[in-house]
Amino acid sequence: MKGKSIRFASLVCAAWLSVVPGASAEGTHPPLTDQAGDPVRGREIVRDTSRASCLICHSISALPDRDHGELGPPLDGVGSIYTAAELRLRIMDARRILPDTIMPPYFATNDLYRVGARWEGQTIYSAQDVEDVVAFVMTLVD
């Protein structure tokens, strides 16, 4: 309980900081590639169970897959709430917004411990994967 409320407080705090003028740029990230994200490809990446799927932790009603996780909030409607630049940063490295988040950093190699030899120095997603996934998540509108 205590952990949750502290997390909630830090969440509100982080959200508040991100609306402070001048600090908002910290909550966003410009595109990682020149090629616009492909939502169709993004949808397949998100469903791929061998690629640290978002569905491990989140539910997405738009996807037909059977098992959706519940460690994170449902992603339905997040495309109406965040801009692509905000979503991008959250997917790249959610720790930059919520330091204690359990959401894995999909495009970061810093501050990780005992990464397996097979994955050392690599990111979960490539730059283009991030763009495609952002494009897909942006389709999850109310």
Place this chain on the structure above:
Amino acid sequence: MLRRIAPSLLCWLVLTCPAPAQDSPAHEPISGYAFMEPATRELQDDDFLNPAFFLVEEGLALWNADWPGASGQDRACRACHGAPESLRGVAARYPVSDPESGGMVNLELRINREIAEHLGAAPLPYESQELLALTALVGYQSRGMPMQLDLDETARAWAERGREIFETRRGQLNLSCRNCHQDHWGEKLRGDVISQGQVNAFPIFRLTWDEVGSRHRMFTWCMEAVRAEPHGYGSEAYLALETYLVLRGQGLPVETPGVRR
């Protein structure tokens, strides 16, 4: 501000707030059995259906068999211990501190020491069918008895070290054992309901593996799931983790041989 905090996130935070005893390490331990589907529980409940039970029988055969010792003299576990029932309660209190090495020794390593010292035979490879069988046989003798660690100075120190390992985020996915098995047990990780990660049923037959595995194999599986470099079977890190997990799950009845999804 409101735009920044998704209504779904708020909703989810509210919904998940009354969740299990998240922060207190002294939560009531719950066996992984409670998180299994009824069909999986039934497999464990019935020795004739339990796909791990053959190991107990295989263990009994090894217990009674004469092992060709290096000295040319054949020996059997039975020769010194009599019936395996004489080891009732042993598995429930392992791992134990080991004055010889100054560290902790678990059941597998202890069985191997018996084989080397008293039978004069070569130790069994960790995770071999034979070692799993003898571990299952000895574990089975404590079935229903509460796990109870003898908390001497060594055990205390190793459990503390194990707790640190349990709480340290690792791997490309940057998750600790604690993130899943303490902060989010009872919630769904894709198709699995996450349990508390208790160790009272090992060796277990895991349907996912279609095989029997030890506690240390499970640790490796979970570490690889978060894309972390695992520690070795029988390593000090795993012995520390095992010591902590027995302490953390104290009082849970031994279920060996268990069945899990």
